[in-house]
Amino acid sequence: MIDFRISEADQHILDQVAAEGRAGEKYARHFEEHEHEPLPEAFPEAAEFEPLPRLLARRSKEDTPPATFQMLLSFARQSTNGVPLRNALRGGGGLGNAALRAAGTKEQIEKWGGLILAMSITEPGAGSDTKAIQSTARLDGEEWVLNGDKIFVTTGIRAQGVVVWATVDKSAGRAGIKSFLVMKGTQGFEIVRQEKKLGIRTSDTAAYAFRDCRVPRENLLGLDESVPREKGSASYRGVMKTFNMTRPGVASGGVAKALGAVGFARDALAEDGIKVDWQAGFHQRSATQQALIEMEADAEAASLTVLHAAWLADMGRPNNVESSVCKAKGGEVCRTVPQRAMELLGAMSVSHDHLVEKYLRDGRISDIYEGTGQIQRLIIARSILGYSSEELS
Amino acid sequence: MISFQLDEEQELIRDSLEGFAREVLRPQARAIDEAGAIPDEILAQGWELGLVAATIPEEYGGSGGTRSPMTGAIMLEQLGGGCASLASAVMASSTFVNPLLDFGTDEQKRDYLPLFAGPEPHYASLALQESQFGFGADRLRTKAERRGNGWVLSGTKRLVPFGDRASHFLVLATGGEAIDAFIVPRDAKGLAIEPEAGTMGLKPLPTAKLSLDRVELPGGARLGGDNGIDAARLLNTLRVASAAIAVGISRTVTDFAIPYAKERVAFGEPIAKKQAIAFMLADMHIECDTMRLMVWKAASQLDQGADATRATVLAQDYVRRHAVKVADDGLQIFGGHGFIRDLPLEMWLRNTRTVTVLDGPAAV
Numbered sequence: 172m173i174d175f176r177i178s179e180a181d182q183h184i185l186d187q188v189a190a191e192g193r194a195g196e197k198y199a200r201h202f203e204e205h206e207h208e209p210l211p212e213a214f215p216e217a218a219e220f221e222p223l224p225r226l227l228a229r230r231s232k233e234d235t236p237p238a239t240f241q242m243l244l245s246f247a248r249q250s251t252n253g254v255p256l257r258n259a260l261r262g263g264g265g266l267g268n269a270a271l272r273a274a275g276t277k278e279q280i281e282k283w284g285g286l287i288l289a290m291s292i293t294e295p296g297a298g299s300d301t302k303a304i305q306s307t308a309r310l311d312g313e314e315w316v317l318n319g320d321k322i323f324v325t326t327g328i329r330a331q332g333v334v335v336w337a338t339v340d341k342s343a344g345r346a347g348i349k350s351f352l353v354m355k356g357t358q359g360f361e362i363v364r365q366e367k368k369l370g371i372r373t374s375d376t377a378a379y380a381f382r383d384c385r386v387p388r389e390n391l392l393g394l395d396e397s398v399p400r401e402k403g404s405a406s407y408r409g410v411m412k413t414f415n416m417t418r419p420g421v422a423s424g425g426v427a428k429a430l431g432a433v434g435f436a437r438d439a440l441a442e443d444g445i446k447v448d449w450q451a452g453f454h455q456r457s458a459t460q461q462a463l464i465e466m467e468a469d470a471e472a473a474s475l476t477v478l479h480a481a482w483l484a485d486m487g488r489p490n491n492v493e494s495s496v497c498k499a500k501g502g503e504v505c506r507t508v509p510q511r512a513m514e515l516l517g518a519m520s521v522s523h524d525h526l527v528e529k530y531l532r533d534g535r536i537s538d539i540y541e542g543t544g545q546i547q548r549l550i551i552a553r554s555i556l557g558y559s560s561e562e563l564s
Numbered sequence: 565m566i567s568f569q570l571d572e573e574q575e576l577i578r579d580s581l582e583g584f585a586r587e588v589l590r591p592q593a594r595a596i597d598e599a600g601a602i603p604d605e606i607l608a609q610g611w612e613l614g615l616v617a618a619t620i621p622e623e624y625g626g627s628g629g630t631r632s633p634m635t636g637a638i639m640l641e642q643l644g645g646g647c648a649s650l651a652s653a654v655m656a657s658s659t660f661v662n663p664l665l666d667f668g669t670d671e672q673k674r675d676y677l678p679l680f681a682g683p684e685p686h687y688a689s690l691a692l693q694e695s696q697f698g699f700g701a702d703r704l705r706t707k708a709e710r711r712g713n714g715w716v717l718s719g720t721k722r723l724v725p726f727g728d729r730a731s732h733f734l735v736l737a738t739g740g741e742a743i744d745a746f747i748v749p750r751d752a753k754g755l756a757i758e759p760e761a762g763t764m765g766l767k768p769l770p771t772a773k774l775s776l777d778r779v780e781l782p783g784g785a786r787l788g789g790d791n792g793i794d795a796a797r798l799l800n801t802l803r804v805a806s807a808a809i810a811v812g813i814s815r816t817v818t819d820f821a822i823p824y825a826k827e828r829v830a831f832g833e834p835i836a837k838k839q840a841i842a843f844m845l846a847d848m849h850i851e852c853d854t855m856r857l858m859v860w861k862a863a864s865q866l867d868q869g870a871d872a873t874r875a876t877v878l879a880q881d882y883v884r885r886h887a888v889k890v891a892d893d894g895l896q897i898f899g900g901h902g903f904i905r906d907l908p909l910e911m912w913l914r915n916t917r918t919v920t921v922l923d924g925p926a927a928v
Contacts, residue, residue: 454698
């Protein structure tokens with residue numbers, strides 16, 4: 172049965188998570204201004220809130236399925252502007268961990284799965300077009316020798332290890348790209364800098380350099396040393412699978428910022444006597460009220476696409492196109508809705524007295540990382556047109 | 565619990581209507597539109613699907629199915645994708661029957677529902693729209709006055725579907741505060757029915773102007789008797805249904821544009837290989853999916869008996885903005901061919917614009 176209701180028990184969890192998020196808002200401005208200051212393990216307020224795993228343990232299996240619920244949690248948490256009261260990044264929770272689980276052998280997953288792993292793909296000259304990757308890996312005896320420059324590595328500072336994409340054979344194109352696990356402290360692996368960003372400042376972003384960096388032969392994820400010449404090699408698909416699973420998650424962040432911005436605008440304007448009367452007729456609405464309705468419609472529409480893509484994953488059904496649909500919508504509303512919220516709120520919305528401008532700055536990345544909106548449209552277009560990536564690029 | 569799972573019956577209905585829409589409706593939609601009339605045999609075929617009688621209780625001769633705006637949305641998306649005019653024609657009698665099911669007194673149900681349970685099409689429809697451009701359900705000019713035990717209705721209703729043959733109209737009017745619905749037989753004294761001059765979209769759907777000049781009605785004509793109606797629910801149901809038709813048209817436009825874009829060569833390659841076109845198609849696909857989810861959310865709330873006003877306002881707003889854009893972009897992909905009436909693109913644009921305004925502006 173088509174159903175969009177959230178059970179009382181789940182709503183309670185979501186309310187708790189949102190309350191915890193709001194409690195972290197008092198620290199938000201400090202960490203905007205002290206961008207590279209590490210977050211403490213826990214803030215004092217953390218004690219007031221039950222940890223999420225405990226809340227989740229009480230969930231009924233009959234309720235909203237887990238991946239879908241994760242998206243609701245993300246909406247609840249990320250639609251606030253709070254810094255995490257508990258340092259959220261744990262072993263196993265990095266982007267590189269997802270890649271390890273998708274492409275690693277059982278032994279590799281056992282060995283490194285408990286660490287915080289970053290994912291390092293992007294280079295100064297290669298972002299979305301991953302087959303243009305220039306970093307190389309050369310087998311020398313029982314070791315791989317890595318050389319190249321990497322940028323935009325999320326949690327690249329805090330991570331204990333990193334999954335690095337490098338080509339073992341440039342002439343093989345995409346099929347020659349393999350992923351390697353490199354531990355922090357390995358000789359020849361240098362953290363060049365920590366980036367300064369428009370938003371998401373509590374998430375660290377690193378640039379790396381690899382100079383004759385040697386890692387053991389068994390650090391090749393999947394241990395697949397053959398270099399298949401045909402496109403669509405297993406290891407490449409393995410990595411793309413991680414994107415497939417993470418797109419709704421990333422989209423949920425963008426949607427959350429849109430939901431947060433429209434919520435902020437709605438509440439702030441209501442305090443000033445300007446609010447949407449849902450029962451009032453179309454011709455009774457002011458331009459502001461109509462704008463609020465459109466923002467709410469856009470944010471809600473995007474949220475439904477996210478829930479849909481996650482629900483398909485819960486059901487074990489393919490969600491490749493739907494993941495891109497929700498990523499495209501999330502990317503759209505994270506830009507348009509906070510911008511419009513500020514337009515309605517006027518000059519005071521840019522003041523550092525308030526956090527509404529943070530929605531715009533923090534949301535903006537959602538249309539960029541894990542595939543820009545344009546890349547999502549390419550994926551969707553290829554799928555509906557039946558084109559390969561060579562036929563439509 | 566959040567779920568996007570259609571139940572078995574809904575899947576069955578969707579699949580069978582998808583086939584009917586593709587094989588029966590789509591091939592005829594263009595010709596029907598051009599002729600400006602729906603042939604009786606197609607109306608009869610539409611009636612045979614039993615969609616109107618499906619939710620009429622067995623005691624009144626119907627099939628006794630559960631009344632479900634959600635299932636209705638699934639049906640109308642498919643029918644709308646085949647032929648919006650026929651979808652609207654099928655919906656026309658439902659706009660009379662469904663409010664009766666939802667709000668009618670036992671006596672009203674007994675008197676009117678059996679009319680729609682037979683094998684032959686029977687027409688009745690909702691009279692909502694009025695002449696003024698500033699129309700809104702909250703600004704009705706059709707007045708209902710109490711006289712003794714009965715009512716007197718005065719006003720003008722426009723664009724009333726099947727005004728030429730409907731046996732009854734459900735006329736929305738107000739006595740001041742509340743919105744009421746009145747069952748008005750076509751032969752009521754003081755009711756004048758004239759055909760409309762025609763409409764930009766849904767061309768084959770016959771519409772009429774109703775002039776009510778102090779039409780006297782018995783007390784039992786007020787839908788719901790002393791309880792009246794939940795006008796918000798009535799209008800929300802109508803709006804979700806119209807939005808579902810619009811989603812259906814959008815899906816058809818998108819599916820029609822895809823093979824053309826792959827076939828049409830410009831500057832040495834199919835236009836689909838150019839991002840300007842490929843991205844338009846991707847956006848059309850994105851919005852079809854997204855609009856459908858918005859419709860589902862509102863429809864499912866109606867099924868649950870909840871106040872679906874907010875979800876309906878949002879769905880209607882979203883679908884209005886995006887369905888017209890999809891139809892318009894579809895036409896653009898075909899260039900000049902989209903403008904020529906040999907192809908259905910211009911029809912889909914006209915129909916989308918029409919179904920997204922016919923239900924009246926959002927909210928009560």
